[in-house]
Every structure is written in C-alpha cells, then in structure tokens.
Amino acid sequence: xxxxxxxxxxxxxxxxxxxxxxxxxxxxxxxxxxxxxxxxxxxxxxxxxxxxxxxxxxxxxxxxxxxxxxxxxxxxxxxxxxxxxxxxxxxxxxxxxxxxxxxxxxxxxxxxxxxxxxxxxxxxxxxxxxxxxxxxxxxxxxxxxxxxxxxxxxxxxxxxxxxxxxxxxxxxxxxxxxxxxxxxxxxxxxxxxxxxxxxxxxxxxxxxxxxxxxxxxxxxxxxxxxxxxxxxxxxxxxxxxxxxxxxxxxxxxxxxxxxxxxxxxxxxxxxxxxxxxxxxxxxxxxxxxxxxxxxxxxxxxxxxxxxxxxxxxxxxxxxxxxxxxxxxxxxxxxxxxxxxxxxxxxxxxxxxxxxxxxxxxxxxxxxxxxxxxxxxxxxxxxxxxxxxxxxxxxxxxxxxxxxxxxxxxxxxxxxxxxxxxxxxxxxxxxxxx
Amino acid sequence: xxxxxxxxxxxxxxxxxxxxxxxxxxxxxxxxxxxxxxxxxxxxxxxxxxxxxxxxxxxxxxxxxxxxxxxxxxxxxxxxxxxxxxxxxxxxxxxxxxxxxxxxxxxxxxxxxxxxxxxxxxxxxxxxxxxxxxxxxxxxxxxxxxxxxxxxxxxxxxxxxxxxxxxxxxxxxxxxxxxxxxxxxxxxxxxxxxxxxxxxxxxxxxxxxxxxxxxxxxxxxxxxxxxxxxxxxxxxxxxxxxxxxxxxxxxxxxxxxxxxxxxxxxxxxxxxxxxxxxxxxxxxxxxxxxxxxxxxxxxxxxxxxxxxxxxxxxxxxxxxxxxxxxxxxxxxxxxxxxxxxxxxxxxxxxxxxxxxxxxx
Numbered sequence: 001x002x003x004x005x006x007x008x009x010x011x012x013x014x015x016x017x018x019x020x021x022x023x024x025x026x027x028x029x030x031x032x033x034x035x036x037x038x039x040x041x042x043x044x045x046x047x048x049x050x051x052x053x054x055x056x057x058x059x060x061x062x063x064x065x066x067x068x069x070x071x072x073x074x075x076x077x078x079x080x081x082x083x084x085x086x087x088x089x090x091x092x093x094x095x096x097x098x099x100x101x102x103x104x105x106x107x108x109x110x111x112x113x114x115x116x117x118x119x120x121x122x123x124x125x126x127x128x129x130x131x132x133x134x135x136x137x138x139x140x141x142x143x144x145x146x147x148x149x150x151x152x153x154x155x156x157x158x159x160x161x162x163x164x165x166x167x168x169x170x171x172x173x174x175x176x177x178x179x180x181x182x183x184x185x186x187x188x189x190x191x192x193x194x195x196x197x198x199x200x201x202x203x204x205x206x207x208x209x210x211x212x213x214x215x216x217x218x219x220x221x222x223x224x225x226x227x228x229x230x231x232x233x234x235x236x237x238x239x240x241x242x243x244x245x246x247x248x249x250x251x252x253x254x255x256x257x258x259x260x261x262x263x264x265x266x267x268x269x270x271x272x273x274x275x276x277x278x279x280x281x282x283x284x285x286x287x288x289x290x291x292x293x294x295x296x297x298x299x300x301x302x303x304x305x306x307x308x309x310x311x312x313x314x315x316x317x318x319x320x321x322x323x324x325x326x327x328x329x330x331x332x333x334x335x336x337x338x339x340x341x342x343x344x345x346x347x348x349x350x351x352x353x354x355x356x357x358x359x360x361x362x363x364x365x366x367x368x369x370x371x372x373x374x375x376x377x378x379x380x381x382x383x384x385x386x387x388x389x390x391x392x393x394x395x396x397x398x399x400x401x402x403x404x405x406x407x408x409x410x411x412x413x414x415x416x417x418x419x420x421x422x423x424x425x426x427x428x429x430x431x432x433x
Numbered sequence: 434x435x436x437x438x439x440x441x442x443x444x445x446x447x448x449x450x451x452x453x454x455x456x457x458x459x460x461x462x463x464x465x466x467x468x469x470x471x472x473x474x475x476x477x478x479x480x481x482x483x484x485x486x487x488x489x490x491x492x493x494x495x496x497x498x499x500x501x502x503x504x505x506x507x508x509x510x511x512x513x514x515x516x517x518x519x520x521x522x523x524x525x526x527x528x529x530x531x532x533x534x535x536x537x538x539x540x541x542x543x544x545x546x547x548x549x550x551x552x553x554x555x556x557x558x559x560x561x562x563x564x565x566x567x568x569x570x571x572x573x574x575x576x577x578x579x580x581x582x583x584x585x586x587x588x589x590x591x592x593x594x595x596x597x598x599x600x601x602x603x604x605x606x607x608x609x610x611x612x613x614x615x616x617x618x619x620x621x622x623x624x625x626x627x628x629x630x631x632x633x634x635x636x637x638x639x640x641x642x643x644x645x646x647x648x649x650x651x652x653x654x655x656x657x658x659x660x661x662x663x664x665x666x667x668x669x670x671x672x673x674x675x676x677x678x679x680x681x682x683x684x685x686x687x688x689x690x691x692x693x694x695x696x697x698x699x700x701x702x703x704x705x706x707x708x709x710x711x712x713x714x715x716x717x718x719x720x721x722x723x724x725x726x727x728x729x730x731x732x733x734x735x736x737x738x739x740x741x742x743x744x745x746x747x748x749x750x751x752x753x754x755x756x757x758x759x760x761x762x763x764x765x766x767x768x769x770x771x772x773x774x775x776x777x778x779x780x781x782x783x784x785x786x787x788x789x790x791x792x793x
Contacts, residue, residue: 237513
C-alpha cells in the first residue's frame with residue numbers, strides 16, 4: 001500500500017534516526033528579547049570595492065553589515081556617501097512625512113474609513129534613502145511597504161489617500177486593495193499584492209532598457225520572506241544571465257506576518273549571500289542606517305549604469321509594527337524585540353546625525369513633525385471630500401468592467417448592463433449612484 | 434479576406450474562400466508562423482522574441498528559424514528554462530513599452546508561469562487603470578496526436594479562457610495562423626496563442642491509419658505575402674450546411690470536416706479561432722439555422738471550454754434547438770502515451786455523436 005508511510009524505523013538498527021528541523025524564533029510573547037547574539041560590525045570597518053568589480057569581490061560584504069553612522073552619530077569609513085546637510089534634511093523630512101502619514105492612515109482604518117493599511121515604521125530608510133540614491137526616473141518595482149518612495153518622489157498625499165479610501169477620486173478607480181498604488185509619472189510600477197512577482201518584472205524592464213540602449217535602470221523591493229518564491233529565483237537567474245541593469249533590494253525586516261526569517265532560510269545564511277550563487281554582486285547593509293543604505297544603493301546604481309550588472313542588497317532591519325492593520329504581532333513575537341533591536345531607529349539616527357553636525361535641533365525637529373502632521377491632516381480632509389470606503393462615493397458601476405481589456409467585449413457589456421440594472425432595482429430613486 | 438469592422442454577416446463569415454489581393458505562397462503552419470514573426474520584427478522595432486531554444490537554434494519546432502540571424506541577438510534570444518521568468522520578464526518588458534512574443538516550448542510547460550499570466554499580465558491594465566499594459570503574445574504548441582505522452586500533449590485552453598483579461602487564440606490553418614498571430618502581436622492585451630502542433634505540417638483528419646496529408650494540397654495553405662490581419666474574436670465558417678452546427682477549433686476542425694465528409698453529413702462547421710472574446714453572433718446565427726449543435730475539442734471534458742459553449746448555446750438558442758447539445762472531447766484522464774488514439778476524440782467518437790444528434 002502506497003497510501004501510508006513506510007513503517008520501518010531505525011529502532012533496533014545501528015542507523016541514526018533522521019530528524020526534521022522546524023525553525024523556531026528565539027523569542028515568543030512574554031520572553032525577554034536579547035539580540036547580543038547578532039554580529040553587529042563596527043561602522044566604517046567594511047571595505048568598499050570598485051563599483052564595476054567582479055561579483056566575487058563582494059563576498060565578504062554579503063556576510064558583513066555595511067554601516068556608516070557610529071554611536072557618535074558621525075559617519076565613518078569608505079561607505080560614507082558624504083551627503084550635504086540640505087540633502088540630509090530632505091531625507092529626514094521624507095522620513096517624518098511617511099511616519100506622519102502612516103500614523104494618520106492607521107488611525108483612519110481603525111475609524112472605519114478604509115479596510116486596510118500597512119505601516120513601514122522602522123523601515124523608512126530602506127525605501128526613502130535607497131530611492132534618493134537613484135535617479136528620479138529610474139523605474140521602481142516595489143512591494144507593499146515602500147510608500148516612502150512615492151512620498152520621496154513627490155506623489156501627492158491626496159492621491160495616496162484617495163487610493164486608500166477607494167473613493168471616486170482614486171485614479172485606480174477603487175479596484176485595488178489600499179496601498180497598492182501605481183504612478184507611471186513617478187516611475188513607480190503598479191503594486192501587485194502577489195508576492196515577489198515584481199522581481200522578474202523589474203529584471204525584464206531593465207533588460208528592455210538595455211535592449212533599447214536606454215540609460216534608465218530598474219530597482220525592485222521584496223521582503224525576506226518572499227525571497228522563497230520561485231519568482232525571486234527567476235529574477236536572480238535572468239538578472240545574472242543577461243547582466244541586467246537592476247537592483248534587487250531584499251528588505252529583511254525579520255518577520256513575514258508571523259513567520260520569522262528562519263522560514264526563508266535565515267538560520268543557514270544571509271539573504272545577501274544568495275547573490276554569490278548567481279554570480280551577481282551582493283551587499284548586506286544596516287537597513288536602519290540611512291547613510292549606509294544610501295551608499296549601498298548608489299554603489300549598485302552606479303554599477304548598473306556602467307553595465308557592471310545587477311546587485312542584490314539585503315537591508316537588515318526590523319518591522320517595528322504589525323504586518324498590517326489585520327495583524328496582531330503580540331500573538332507571536334516578544335513585545336520587547338522592537339525596543340531591544342540593536343540597530344536603533346532610522347529616523348532617530350538621522351536626526352541625531354544632523355544635530356551632531358550642528359545642522360539641526362530638537363525645536364526644528366518638533367516643528368517639522370508638527371508641520372508634517374498638519375500637511376497630512378489637510379490632505380486627508382481634502383481626500384475625504386471624495387468619500388471614504390463604503391459610503392457611496394465610488395466610481396460608476398460601469399468602470400468595474402473597463403480596463404479588463406482595451407475594448408469591452410460583448411460578454412462584459414452584457415454583464416455591465418446587468419450590474420447597472422441591479423443598482424436600479426436596489427435604488428429605484430437613483431440615489432447612491 | 435473576411436474581416437473589417439462590425440459584426441459579420443453569415444455571408445461574410447463564409448467568405449473564407451479568401452479574396453486574395455496579394456501574392457500568395459504555399460506554406461505549412463510553421464512557415465506561416467515564422468513569416469508572421471519575421472514581418473512583425475521587421476515592421477515594429479519594439480517586437481522581441483524570447484524563449485527556450487528560440488535563438489540560434491530557431492526553436493524545437495523551427496518556428497523562429499533564421500530570425501536571430503536576421504534581426505540580431507537582442508531581438509530574438511534564448512532564455513533560461515524558467516516559464517515564470519520568461520513570462521515575468523516579458524511583463525516588465527511590456528511595461529517598458531516593448532511588445533514581447535515569448536514562446537513556451539510546450540503548453541504543458543506553461544504552469545510555472547501561470548501566476549505571472551493570471552495575476553500579473555491579465556490584471557495589469559485593470560489594476561493600474563490603464564497606466565501599464567502587458568501587450569504580450571504567448572505562443573505555445575498544444576494538443577496531442579504526436580505521441581508526446583502526458584507532458585507534451587495537453588490542451589489547457591480552458592484554464593486561460595477562465596481568466597478575465599486574457600485573450601485565447603487558436604488557429605487551424607497556415608492562412609489563419611499568420612493573420613491571427615499578427616493581430617495578436619499588435620493587440621494591446623495579453624494573448625495566449627496556442628498552436629495545434631499535430632497540424633504544423635499538415636491537416637489531420639483524425640484517421641491516424643490513413644496517409645498523412647501535407648499542407649500543400651490544402652486550400653488554406655495559400656498564404657498571402659506580407660502583412661495582413663485576421664481580426665481576433667471572429668469565427669471562420671469552414672463548411673456551410675443545414676443539418677447541424679459543429680463548434681470547434683484547432684486540430685479538431687480538420688477532424689470534424691473529414692468525419693462529416695466521410696459520413697456525407699451536411700454540417701455547418703464553425704472554426705472559432707478565438708475563444709475569448711468569442712464570436713457569439715456567428716454561433717447564434719448558425720445554431721438558429723440548423724437547430725442542432727455539436728461541440729468538439731481535444732481537451733478534457735469536465736469544465737472544458739465545451740461546457741461554456743454548451744451553456745451559451747442553451748441559454749441563447751434554446752428555442753431553436755431540436756436536440757440536446759452534444760460534446761465530443763478528450764477523456765478526463767492524463768494524455769496517455771501508448772493509448773493515444775484511444776484517448777483522442779477521433780472519427781468513431783465524432784461519428785456516433787453526430788448520429789445521435791441527428792436521430793433526435
């Protein structure tokens with residue numbers, strides 16, 4: 001019979017019994033978190049190879065952690081991107097704006113204004129600092145937690161909120177789950193919601209740019225958990241085979257909903273180390289160090305632009321909040337982890353750096369936070385004029401059937417007529433159109 | 434040639450004895466596909482071809498033979514063995530503005546690329562409200578009759594017709610293969626283009642024990658030179674008749690034609706050519722005329738596209754029907770190797786179904 005396992009065991013034989021390893025995170029709810037086991041390298045101690053080096057020269061950097069900002073809040077070593085104070089203040093303001101935006105949208109979801117929201121708290125540098133190192137028209141293929149890129153590229157907050165509310169102002173016509181933005185004008189690809197599918201697409205876009213002998217490169221972001229998808233393997237393979245001008249950003253925030261990074265293989269090696277198997281450059285960077293993230297991303301961008309090929313960057317960071325508004329992380333991880341995270345908070349670190357440079361102070365910081373909160377509040381009020389989810393101010397029924405194809409075929413026309421008929425039956429007076 | 438704008442009349446549909454205004458050549462289906470690809474590579478610098486073995490070698494069925502040599506390695510190139518990667522990068526290329534024509538070597542291999550097709554290519558226009566599109570044409574040989582066993586014989590078209598946002602096209606002649614493929618490449622939506630590999634080199638009557646007929650003796654191997662299109666969503670009237678309507682596509686068009694001719698049945702055979710969007714007007718007009726409907730496909734029966742056709746005919750033509758709609762299909766088993774002809778919906782299965790539907 002083949003419908004039951006082989007009953008033979010190693011009992012009574014001299015062969016050792018085989019054991020299945022099921023990964024378990026170090027800390028669960030109630031445990032005191034202690035990250036002293038993590039090898040946190042000295043800021044400035046990592047060598048910086050030439051951008052067009054052979055991929056194998058990055059092998060050490062796939063195991064190390066590129067860090068720039070020290071405990072003295074000053075930059076160290078060859079990876080210091082030497083950004084001027086104005087650029088650093090712009091970065092800090094983008095951080096503050098995303099944080100203010102996240103706070104208000106999270107609250108909006110709790111108040112019933114929309115169905116869903118996802119914050120990026122603690123991971124702001126991995127999108128904002130990285131995107132600042134790219135050209136503004138480099139094409140980005142984000143995952144779902146890179147709202148910082150849109151904000152950094154100047155996408156209007158009102159547009160973001162319209163999308164989150166799925167209201168009649170939503171230029172995606174209320175079709176997508178909140179935060180699944182798209183903005184071609186900002187070289188920001190449509191977010192899928194299916195995980196890692198954007199990674200081969202970014203590679204394909206980069207291949208097209210090379211086929212057409214263009215100058216724009218592509219960058220994609222994917223969570224460490226989603227690197228387990230076949231798409232990511234395809235992306236790395238194609239990127240390597242065609243030497244595509246693409247940057248593969250792996251945001252290792254330690255948690256994929258309730259599954260710790262061990263379920264994507266983190267107990268065995270780093271995510272950056274995967275680059276070596278494909279023969280592409282790999283960097284592992286302190287994702288909470290805005291200067292290190294910027295420097296790594298710029299290195300990879302310069303490499304891609306010089307036809308040096310792809311780079312895989314692991315951003316080592318921590319998801320300070322739940323996966324989404326639908327998640328309760330206290331059910332599966334220690335509440336102390338966030339406080340104990342040894343790499344700190346990117347906003348604080350950048351703020352302290354600017355203060356150490358004599359280019360910032362607490363008063364200005366408090367005023368900036370207030371101004372960001374006010375700006376988000378004003379944008380929210382503006383967006384609410386277009387309605388909130390479930391309150392009738394949606395796009396017309398017929399739009400449900402548009403854009404399935406370029407032109408409406410007969411069967412969708414028939415179904416659109418049915419949907420409109422149903423509305424007329426339910427609301428004969430024509431309200432709530 | 435039939436075509437043009439607006440719904441076709443029966444007269445137009447049957448006008449397949451093509452009004453040929455261009456010079457023609459006799460081509461088999463592979464040559465016709467190769468010709469369409471060469472023409473589109475020449476006309477549109479954004480068209481590129483990628484897939485396993487399609488480059489230097491020219492494809493395992495020779496559909497891309499000579500194209501890399503003519504158009505260069507960055508227009509026609511080999512890929513890693515990764516259908517997910519092939520479709521995935523093609524979606525990204527489409528977002529850039531290219532018109533990729535990926536080849537999936539056998540339809541049976543397409544499943545690792547399904548997420549990229551179903552959740553990505555098919556939805557991109559919708560989810561981005563038209564900001565990004567995926568104008569891919571995924572070419573893939575499908576169907577059995579070549580002793581390919583269960584991984585080189587499948588007909589998975591119903592999986593794709595079930596997906597909103599995909600068009601599914603299946604030619605049955607060299608003439609149509611070229612015109613439909615050019616339309617598919619120029620279409621701004623993702624198109625699945627299934628090529629019935631049993632009839633690459635000649636139409637197949639279903640009588641596997643008879644000599645193989647090459648395309649050169651078939652009227653539809655007259656392929657116009659140069660650029661021409663056959664619109665997607667339009668069926669072709671293969672034979673005009675009064676006794677019953679046969680709805681079919683791909684290899685089975687030729688099997689149905691041969692069986693009806695053998696039996697002397699005055700059948701009206703419609704080659705659907707495009708399954709989505711479907712030419713419902715041609716179907717309705719024909720069934721209204723004959724009052725009997727037989728549906729024939731090689732794919733497995735349960736939830737096959739024949740089920741959709743049967744439902745549509747019943748919903749829309751019920752009062753014209755004089756007999757229950759019949760389906761002739763492959764069996765609901767994997768495609769067997771040694772028992773291929775026992776599996777294949779051949780003349781016996783078709784003949785009995787025709788007898789049954791005509792006896793009602």
